[in-house]
Amino acid sequence: MATVTLNQVEKTYLNGYKAIHGIDLKIQDGEFTVLVGPSGCGKSTLLRMIAGLESISDGEIAIDDRVVNKVAPADRDIAMVFQNYALYPHMSNYNNMAYGLRNRGHSKAEIDAKVREAARILQLDDHLERKPRQLSGGQRQRVAMGRAIVRQPKVFLFDEPLSNLDAKLRVDMRLEIKNLQQRLGISSVYVTHDQVEAMTLADRLIVMNGGVAEQIGTPIDIYEKPETLFVAGFIGSPAMNFLPGKVSDDRTHVVVGDKVKLDLDHVVEAGRSVTVGIRPEHFRLCEDGHGPVSASVRMVESLGAETLVYLDFGIGNENVTLRIQGTHQFAKGTVLTLSITPDKIHLFDDETGKRI
C-alpha cells in the first residue's frame, strides 16, 4: 500500500549516455502502472532505478513520503520479478520464497505460514521441496511471484516477467498477475515491450521512447487520443496507418494523395502539411460503392474472427491495412470503397509529430 513519486528523474551512465531524460510520475496507491516502449527506450532502466539496482543521476524517487535515492534495495520495501525468474538454483522453492523473510528476521513459524499461504495461492503446494530446475517455465515464474508476494511489499516491480514463456502460458499468467495484483492491492510497476500485455494489464500506461515518457494515461485514452506520432504507431495492433496529407483551403477537409478527401471534425489551419493517422479497424467498408476512398486489394490475411486486408492507396509503395470483422475473400486487385467517421481521424504535425 504505497505511492511512488518520481520527480524529474534522470539517468546518465558513466560513459555519458543519457538513458532517462527527466521523468515525472506519481503512481497511486494500488495502481497497476505499465511502462511500455521499444527496446532501448529506458523503461527497464527506470524500473531498476525504482528498485535501487541502478543509481539515480538526478531527481528524486520517493516511496510514500520517503525519498529512497540513497536507500539500499533491500530497505525500499519493494519486490521484483525478473524476466529470467532469477531464482536461486541451489535452494528449494520453499527456501527461495523464504530467503527474503529470513534475512528480515521473521520467526520460523511466521515464515512457514507465509510461504505456505503464497504456495496455496499460486498452486505450488506440491513443488515446495523441489528445486527450481525441476519446474517448468510457468511454475518457475510462479515461484518468482511467490518470492515477491510473501514479503507483502509496498511496491511490486515486474521486469518483462512473461517474455520467456510461450504464447499460451503468457496469456494465462497475464490474467493471473492481474488477478493477484487486484486481490492484494499492491501498487505495481510493470515493464513490457508487448503492447497487448500493456493494454490489458495497465490501470495507467506510460509509453516511453528515447528516455522520455511520450504519453501517460489510461490504455483507452492512449488508444483513442495518442498525443504523438510515436505513440500512435506503437499502440494498436496492427499498427495505425500513416498517410501524408494537406489540410484543404476551406479547412474542413484533409486531402490525402491526389484525390482522397476526408472530412475533419475540427478546424485546422488551411494548407498545413500533416500526417494523417487512421487505425485499420476504423475504416468502414461501403458495400454500395459510395464512399470517399477507393483502393485496390494487394493481399488478404484471414484470421478467422477478423480479416486483414492490405490495400494500395496509390501513395508510394506503402500498404494501408484494413481490419474487418468476420471472414471475407477478395481477389487481388479488387477495388474496395471505404469511409471513415471524422472523429476517428488523427492528425499529427509533420515537424513536431504532435497531435493536432
Add this chain to the structure above:
Amino acid sequence: MKRVQFEHSAVPYLFVAPQILIISIFFLWPAAQAVYQSFLLEDAFGMSSQFVWFRNFEDVLSSSSWMRSAIFTVVFSVSVSVLSIAISLFLAVRADEVVRGAKTYKTLLMWGYAIAPPVAGLLGNMLFNPLMGDLYMALNSFGFEFNHIENPNDAAFIVILIAVWKQVSVNFIFFLSGLQGIPKSIQEAATLDCKSAERRFWTITFPLLAPTTFFLLVINLTYAFFETFGIIDVSTKGAPGGSTATLVYKVYVDGFLGADLGGSSAQSVLLMIMVSVLTVFQFRFIERKVHY
C-alpha cells in the same frame, strides 16, 4: 535401455592407436616399472638386484624420515590449497566488483600464471636470501628472528608462501569466470532479498561457486603434491634436514641422489595409492554435496 549399435570396423582403433601408444610408453610402462622396481633391492652401483617382496615398503613405512615427510606433505598441501583458494576467492570477488580499470586489475592478477614453478622458487630464494633478501631483512627488522636456514617452521613458511603465490593466479582465473557465470539477475534478486553483502556472499554467491571451489580443491591438492617440486628444489631443497621435503621431493632425493631405486620406487607406489584414495574420496563424498 538398448543403445544403437553400428557395424564395427578397425578404423576407429587406428585413430586412437597413437594416443594409446603414448599413454602406454610414457605413463603405463614407467608406472609398471616403478611397481616392479619397488620389489627389488639394488646394490649401490646398479650391478645386481634382488627380489625382496615388500621389504622396501616395510623400510619406508617404518622410517621416521618418510613419516615426517608425509606429515609435512599433508600440512603443506592443506595449507597451500586452503590459503590459495581463500586468497584467490577474495581477490576474484573484489575484482568482480571493480568498475573502473577492471581489465588492468584482472590482467595483473592473472600474470602470475605465466611464471614457471622453478622461477617462482628462484624469486622466493632471492627474497629470502640472508645476505640480500628484502623480505628476509624486513621480517627480521620487525623482530621476527626469521631464519629459514635453521628453523624448519620458517623454511616451511617460505615454501608455502611461494607455492600459494604461484597458485593464486590460476585459482583467480577460475573463480572470476565462475563469478561471471552467476547470472546478474540472481545477484540482483539477492540484493533485494538481503541487505548484508557478507550474508549474501555466504548464502548465494559461495554456494553457487561450490562446484568451482571443489574443482579447484582437487586441482590444488594435486598441485601441492606434485607440481611444487620445482619450487622446493630451487628454494629450500628440503632443508633444513629434510623438513620441507614433500613426498615427491623425497622420492627424487632418495632415488636419484641417494641411489636407492627400490626404496624410492616403493615411495612413489605409496604416493600413487594415496593420491588415488584421495581422489576417489573427493569425488565420492564431496562432489555430491556441491552440485546444485
